[in-house]
Amino acid sequence: MKLLYGKGRLGSMLSWDYIESLRDLTYHRTPKARVSTIAQARRFVNTVGFCFAFTAKNSELPCLWHAACGERHPLYPEHTHSDPAIGLVWQAKDDLARDRSIYYGKAIKSRPSMISLEFFPSFYRLLDRPASSDRFMADYRAGALSPAARRIMEALCRQSPMVTFELKMNSGMSHPRKRAEFDRAMAELQMKMYVVKIDEFYDPFTFLWDLVSSRFQSEIEIARSLSLEAARENILRQYFRLRWVSDAAACRRLFNWPVEVVQTLLEQFHQQGFLRRVKIENERNEVYGLADMPEPSLYRPPGVSSKKRGRP
Structure with a gap:
């Protein structure tokens, strides 16, 4: 510039x-x-x-x-x-x-x-995260990851990417009363750079989510x-x-x-x-x-x- x-x-x-x-x-x-x-x-x-x-x-x-x-x-x-x-x-x-x-x-x-x-x-290095396949479990065991976030990560590790509705279903958080908890967990996982939104669809409106570890392997x-x-x-x-x-x-x-x-x-x-x-x-x-x-x-x-x- x-x-x-x-x-x-x-x-x-x-x-x-x-x-x-x-x-x-x-x-x-x-x-x-x-x-x-x-x-x-x-x-x-x-x-x-x-x-x-x-x-x-x-x-x-x-x-x-x-x-x-x-x-x-x-x-x-x-x-x-x-x-x-x-x-x-x-x-x-x-x-x-x-x-x-x-x-x-x-x-x-x-x-x-x-x-x-x-x-x-x-930015990813700031997380000071161990290079293991179950690193999110290390955060969970240390009290640095919520139970809801852990369930979402387990679902994405089984299958990814997934749209929001599928992710709610596969993590046991599809009930309307779970919406706020799900949203908080997704915000938590984004802050910790575990999950990333990779696309949006508008008919019907939904997001497509993937694991950061899959999306940005070389980085x-x-x-x-x-x-x-x-x-x-x-x-x-x-x-x-x-x-x-x-x-x-x-x-x-x-x-x-x-x-x-x-x-x-x-x-x-x-x-x-x-x-x-x-x-x-x-x-x-x-x-x-x-x-x-x-x-x-x-x-x-x-x-x-x-x-x-x-x-x-």
């Missing part, structure tokens, strides 16, 4: 407007960079590495819907079925998941997320070659390349990593010269920013539709 600024060292205090204008560029939140086709959506996910599909608060990560609108703060449409930006996101999540161009699931903060195949191994092999530290470093470096400025609290909220892990990585990046401490107008504490962030006076900002205050 080409950035529209000249070279220069950061020597002045930053404003939130300036930081958000940089994020507009990497998040594709400008009319010029707007995502309008499935091919562009695929390139967007591959460029950013990981993003939310529909919502992003306080610029926490790129969002495909924001990129499809080409705006920083788009208004959610009253009639979503006729909105072109929402329609593009819906089609992209179906098409890109179906042809295995990306990983799509509730992988980040339990929200619909898109992860490129380049970054999937790093999982790459994940097993990574150390946990390397996986976290890969993700956090890309996070700062996208977001420009952040702090330890924001990193912990997004990735749910231990406090000491985040602090150690940030200090390591600072010592390596990848990050530097920066001051923001009207903020008491310093935060971390990319060391090669352009000098505000040398930056030519793109046009944006609004100027709301951001967060680290």
Whole structure:
């Protein structure tokens, strides 16, 4: 991605407007960079590495819907079925998941997320999961997997992929009173990257589910070659390349990593010269920013539709 600024060292205090204008560029939140086709959506996910599909608060990560609108703060449409930006996101999540161009699931903060195949191994490695055929049983025995999730995994291990109704039947959760329990278990399994939705059908409306271990075999092999530290470093470096400025609290909220892990990585990046401490107008504490962030006076900002205050 080409950035529209000249070279220069950061020597002045930053404003939130300036930081958000940089994020507009990497998040594709400008009319010029707007995502309008499935091919562009695929390139967007591959460029950013990981993003939310529909919502992003306080610029926490790129969002495909924001990129499809080409705006920083788009208004959610009253009639979503006729909105072109929402329609593009819906089609992209179906098409890109179906042809295995990306990983799509509730992988980040339990929200619909898109992860490129380049970054999937790093996210999968974060699970620190043993490489055994019954690894979900290890989670269950350790109290890290619910009984409902275990039954769903057992059903998929016997036969996969399966549509939602078949999965409910085969896991003993087809009764209407089990719906909430089933939905919670599926969200749990997506967060733990055990199951993945690979297709949607609309007549009747249903999802097709598969095991992540079957769908992403080559990427999982790459994940097993990574150390946990390397996986976290890969993700956090890309996070700062996208977001420009952040702090330890924001990193912990997004990735749910231990406090000491985040602090150690940030200090390591600072010592390596990848990050530097920066001051923001009207903020008491310093935060971390990319060391090669352009000098505000040398930056030519793109046009944006609004100027709301951001967060680290």
